[in-house]
Amino acid sequence: MIENIGPRISTVICTYRRPDTLPGAIRSLQKQTVPATAYEVIVVDNNSNDATAEIVQSYQRKAGFDLHYVLETRQGLSHARNAGIRKARAEIVAFLDDDAVAAPDWLCSLLDVYRRVPDAWAVGGKVSPIWDGARPKWLRETMLRSLSLVDWGDEERPLKWPERVIGTNFSFRKQVFSEIGLFLVDLGRRGDLLLGNEDTEIQERIHELHKVVVYTPRAVVRHHVPVDRMTKQYFYGRAYGTGRSEAILAARTSDRVQLLRQTLQISRSVLASCARPWRMIGEESRFGQLQFLARRCGFLYQTMGLLFQANTHREAS
Numbered sequence: 272m273i274e275n276i277g278p279r280i281s282t283v284i285c286t287y288r289r290p291d292t293l294p295g296a297i298r299s300l301q302k303q304t305v306p307a308t309a310y311e312v313i314v315v316d317n318n319s320n321d322a323t324a325e326i327v328q329s330y331q332r333k334a335g336f337d338l339h340y341v342l343e344t345r346q347g348l349s350h351a352r353n354a355g356i357r358k359a360r361a362e363i364v365a366f367l368d369d370d371a372v373a374a375p376d377w378l379c380s381l382l383d384v385y386r387r388v389p390d391a392w393a394v395g396g397k398v399s400p401i402w403d404g405a406r407p408k409w410l411r412e413t414m415l416r417s418l419s420l421v422d423w424g425d426e427e428r429p430l431k432w433p434e435r436v437i438g439t440n441f442s443f444r445k446q447v448f449s450e451i452g453l454f455l456v457d458l459g460r461r462g463d464l465l466l467g468n469e470d471t472e473i474q475e476r477i478h479e480l481h482k483v484v485v486y487t488p489r490a491v492v493r494h495h496v497p498v499d500r501m502t503k504q505y506f507y508g509r510a511y512g513t514g515r516s517e518a519i520l521a522a523r524t525s526d527r528v529q530l531l532r533q534t535l536q537i538s539r540s541v542l543a544s545c546a547r548p549w550r551m552i553g554e555e556s557r558f559g560q561l562q563f564l565a566r567r568c569g570f571l572y573q574t575m576g577l578l579f580q581a582n583t584h585r586e587a588s
Contacts, residue, residue: 278311278337279363280378280442283355285348286369287317287462290326292495297330297338299372304379311337313358317351318344348438348459349469356448365442368419370495372401373440380490381442384427391429392482393443393474395436396490397422404498409558417509418496427487432478438470440492451476457519465512472520503558510562514569521570522577534574541567 282300286293293314300312312334316323327340343354356364365381367373374380377396384394398421400406415421419439423430430436451473459469474484499505522530544564552560 278361279309281359281361282312282365284367284369285315285351288319288321289369290322292370295372296369302375304376307336310378313339313355315341315343315351315355318346347461349454349456353453362445364445368439371439372493374491377490384485384487388485390483391485392447392477393484395441397488398439398492398494401493401495407501419494423486425488430484430486435474439494458516465508466516468516507565510565511569514566515573518570518573537567537570
């Protein structure tokens with residue numbers, strides 16, 4: 272009797288109101304070069320309230336691999352990621368965005384690294400763009416990470432902190448989550464709120480234990496960049512959300528006095544920036560300064576709430 276050993280890798284697609292791009296992500300997984308029995312796909316619907324369930328059901332009948340649907344009603348990307356991890360049966364858990372397309376050898380390339388590098392705790396790859404419109408001239412290479420694009424070169428290598436792979440295209444040994452815990456649920460995109468850093472924070476935990484995160488250029492994912500993300504308004508919103516995420520992390524690692532001191536320091540930097548002669552600053556520099564201000568304002572907004580909450584709890588006790 273042949274024993275069914277199950278899949279070698281579980282791919283999790285967390286989705287929120289992306290019925291137009293989700294089918295492309297699923298179809299890219301139908302084209303993988305590894306045998307269909309070697310992987311499973313788990314689509315976690317983060318309370319989309321649209322046609323997501325019907326889309327997954329339509330592919331379940333023709334996917335050719337095990338395709339599972341999970342509804343996670345707690346809003347937030349980290350909740351969805353954690354739900355996918357709990358559902359996963361394989362020893363390796365990979366993540367693909369719902370607006371991304373995996374190369375045919377994506378899963379094969381990830382599995383190959385884990386085979387050759389037994390001490391790798393996480394592996395991620397290159398993310399290249401699918402421009403849904405004309406790329407603006409002001410959108411420089413240094414800004415591409417804010418669009419979930421990453422390229423650490425053409426050599427496979429372990430990353431050195433703060434180098435990191437990105438949540439659009441990364442994977443973990445499932446045992447990692449037993450060792451260090453799941454994704455922090457107060458980080459990561461929450462509905463339309465552009466929080467983030469959940470992928471950064473979990474890699475930082477790995478590096479703090481002196482474990483290995485490997486980048487491989489062979490595991491390629493292409494990621495849609497819609498027109499509304501190719502606007503300066505999007506970058507301001509992204510910077511604001513990054514500031515809020517940084518404040519959440521700061522509150523986890525600092526006591527109330529340290530957080531208050533950091534808040535006052537950032538407040539002074541915001542006031543100093545506002546006092547500058549903006550009309551004398553070039554367009555490119557002004558854009559960078561406004562992103563800086565948006566990031567700092569996001570930090571201040573979040574820390575004020577956290578400090579007020581802490582003070583309220585102390586008064587009530």
